[in-house]
Amino acid sequence: MTTITHLEPVFRNDKYPSRVYDLPTLLERKDPVVYSEWREDAGLTKAQSEFYEKNGYLHLEGFFSPEEVVRLKAEMERFKALNETRNADEIVREPGGTDIRSIFAVHANNETFRDLSLHRKLQQIVTYLLGGEVYVHQSRVNFKPGFKGKEFYWHSDFETWHVEDGMPAMRALSCSIALDDNYHFNGPLMVVPGSHNTFVSCVGRTPDDHYKQSLRKQEYGVPDNDSLTKLVKDGGIDTPVGKAGSIVLFDCNIMHGSNSNITPYSRNNIFMVFNSVENRIGKPFGSQAPRPDYIAARS
Amino acid sequence: MTTITHLEPVFRNDKYPSRVYDLPTLLERKDPVVYSEWREDAGLTKAQSEFYEKNGYLHLEGFFSPEEVVRLKAEMERFKALNETRNADEIVREPGGTDIRSIFAVHANNETFRDLSLHRKLQQIVTYLLGGEVYVHQSRVNFKPGFKGKEFYWHSDFETWHVEDGMPAMRALSCSIALDDNYHFNGPLMVVPGSHNTFVSCVGRTPDDHYKQSLRKQEYGVPDNDSLTKLVKDGGIDTPVGKAGSIVLFDCNIMHGSNSNITPYSRNNIFMVFNSVENRIGKPFGSQAPRPDYIAARS
Numbered sequence: 001m002t003t004i005t006h007l008e009p010v011f012r013n014d015k016y017p018s019r020v021y022d023l024p025t026l027l028e029r030k031d032p033v034v035y036s037e038w039r040e041d042a043g044l045t046k047a048q049s050e051f052y053e054k055n056g057y058l059h060l061e062g063f064f065s066p067e068e069v070v071r072l073k074a075e076m077e078r079f080k081a082l083n084e085t086r087n088a089d090e091i092v093r094e095p096g097g098t099d100i101r102s103i104f105a106v107h108a109n110n111e112t113f114r115d116l117s118l119h120r121k122l123q124q125i126v127t128y129l130l131g132g133e134v135y136v137h138q139s140r141v142n143f144k145p146g147f148k149g150k151e152f153y154w155h156s157d158f159e160t161w162h163v164e165d166g167m168p169a170m171r172a173l174s175c176s177i178a179l180d181d182n183y184h185f186n187g188p189l190m191v192v193p194g195s196h197n198t199f200v201s202c203v204g205r206t207p208d209d210h211y212k213q214s215l216r217k218q219e220y221g222v223p224d225n226d227s228l229t230k231l232v233k234d235g236g237i238d239t240p241v242g243k244a245g246s247i248v249l250f251d252c253n254i255m256h257g258s259n260s261n262i263t264p265y266s267r268n269n270i271f272m273v274f275n276s277v278e279n280r281i282g283k284p285f286g287s288q289a290p291r292p293d294y295i296a297a298r299s
Numbered sequence: 300m301t302t303i304t305h306l307e308p309v310f311r312n313d314k315y316p317s318r319v320y321d322l323p324t325l326l327e328r329k330d331p332v333v334y335s336e337w338r339e340d341a342g343l344t345k346a347q348s349e350f351y352e353k354n355g356y357l358h359l360e361g362f363f364s365p366e367e368v369v370r371l372k373a374e375m376e377r378f379k380a381l382n383e384t385r386n387a388d389e390i391v392r393e394p395g396g397t398d399i400r401s402i403f404a405v406h407a408n409n410e411t412f413r414d415l416s417l418h419r420k421l422q423q424i425v426t427y428l429l430g431g432e433v434y435v436h437q438s439r440v441n442f443k444p445g446f447k448g449k450e451f452y453w454h455s456d457f458e459t460w461h462v463e464d465g466m467p468a469m470r471a472l473s474c475s476i477a478l479d480d481n482y483h484f485n486g487p488l489m490v491v492p493g494s495h496n497t498f499v500s501c502v503g504r505t506p507d508d509h510y511k512q513s514l515r516k517q518e519y520g521v522p523d524n525d526s527l528t529k530l531v532k533d534g535g536i537d538t539p540v541g542k543a544g545s546i547v548l549f550d551c552n553i554m555h556g557s558n559s560n561i562t563p564y565s566r567n568n569i570f571m572v573f574n575s576v577e578n579r580i581g582k583p584f585g586s587q588a589p590r591p592d593y594i595a596a597r598s
Binding site for chain 1: 445446450452453482483484486489524527528531532536538556557558559560561562563564
């Protein structure tokens with residue numbers, strides 16, 4: 001693990017090179033976290049804004065009312081039923097089963113979720129944090145049943161969005177809307193406070209070309225143990241859990257993941273990624289072909 | 300799911316039949332939880348004893364001093380190194396690797412851990428709870444590294460010990476000794492308070508014999524979702540976490556499990572199962588051959 005603050009000439013056009021070095025490398029963040037000066041109509045208190053800037057995330061309890069939660073859950077179930085037998089890329093099913101696990105691009109294909117992405121208070125906060133007009137980079141509804149919830153390993157979303165989708169800068173954030181009460185034991189989101197200020201450049205090249213060939217895709221973009229240990233040593237781990245209707249906003253570069261969930265408690269949620277219109281995605285910084293529009297909106 | 304309180308004649312000799320019915324069945328516990336009247340020299344306060352009786356577990360913070368923890372950790376590492384290249388049944392390695400995950404029967408093969416099993420205060424508590432002399436049914440040291448800790452699905456130990464090892468009654472308990480600080484996010488032990496009073500008879504026969512044939516062994520003895528949901532609805536879930544040196548005592552029939560652990564925090568521990576000498580194991584109640592002595596002591 002090496003901390004470097006300047007880049008080799010070959011990567012001069014890439015502020016955040018990843019999957020290119022032979023060794024894990026920690027880079028300093030080169031973008032703001034909060035893109036506006038705090039103001040009365042920010043949608044957040046000054047303390048909340050400062051918490052987000054320092055820690056890279058913010059938990060807002062009771063953001064949606066119980067009535068709104070009921071309505072959103074009902075629409076989620078209705079939309080799921082509607083798609084039960086439909087065959088489309090944006091519908092992701094359980095491996096080896098037919099149960100729907102996620103439906104992507106709901107902001108584009110469903111009126112309720114389109115309205116949700118334009119929710120006045122949410123827009124107010126997000127445009128404040130990202131400094132102006134935003135659009136939805138990715139959205140999905142997640143059906144996470146109890147008993148068999150799988151873990152989701154540590155990652156920075158931005159690492160993927162940068163390398164695979166061509167997102168230039170750290171000027172995006174995610175909003176996770178809890179539709180079930182969450183507990184510390186049902187596999188909640190874990191974040192490493194403060195980790196959004198460091199970019200973990202993941203190992204992608206090895207001296208041994210054969211080994212590289214044999215790497216499965218999902219092994220790219222995985223942060224190494226030493227980097228994770230350092231980030232957690234510095235910032236600890238938080239699990240911002242709350243009642244249904246609470247939301248967590250988190251910066252695109254915060255290190256996060258979740259453990260498995262064997263409890264009977266499901267963990268359904270709606271997930272929206274907002275990106276600044278000044279930060280539209282382009283050619284991927286990695287060598288892959290761009291991912292489809294329902295995962296990374298280009299239109 | 301059916302609650303029955305009497306048994307069919309065919310199982311009259313078995314207080315806790317499991318893996319024999321076609322449907323999951325909940326049976327009432329027929330044995331005491333605490334086998335002694337509380338007394339001044341119980342090793343527990345009356346309140347602690349009552350908590351254990353009601354909930355089926357007890358967390359004791361700071362049971363071992365920091366110095367004792369250091370000594371136990373050192374011995375664990377020493378013993379691990381000693382066994383690194385040894386080939387023996389009681390040494391369990393990571394699947395697909397050579398790293399040692401657990402070493403069984405440490406109370407029989409290592410002086411420090413034999414002494415630990417005879418620890419005065421621990422013996423005082425355990426003999427109080429189980430009503431007289433005890434012996435070690437099973438012991439092991441567990442090396443649970445961070446990043447890749449696997450989940451352990453819900454189970455009652457007694458269900459296994461009864462069916463596979465022939466333990467007659469619920470008169471045993473486990474003691475888990477934490478050698479690392481535990482957190483709610485590093486895959487700690489989860490228990491369902493009060494679940495020790497219900498025996499979940501697991502499904503083992505199906506009308507379809509072919510299907511039974513194809514069941515893999517690890518699918519036996521797994522509690523069903525409806526039973527788990529009922530137990531959790533009644534008792535909730537607790538994660539008794541604490542500093543290194545804390546212990547958790549839990550009844551042989553309490554429903555417990557753990558989620559995965561992707562955090563950098565390891566979760567090394569020592570695990571001892573004490574059984575009453577009045578409750579020595581015999582012929583398994585299931586049809587399998589008895590398991591080896593290092594898993595279930597018969598000598």
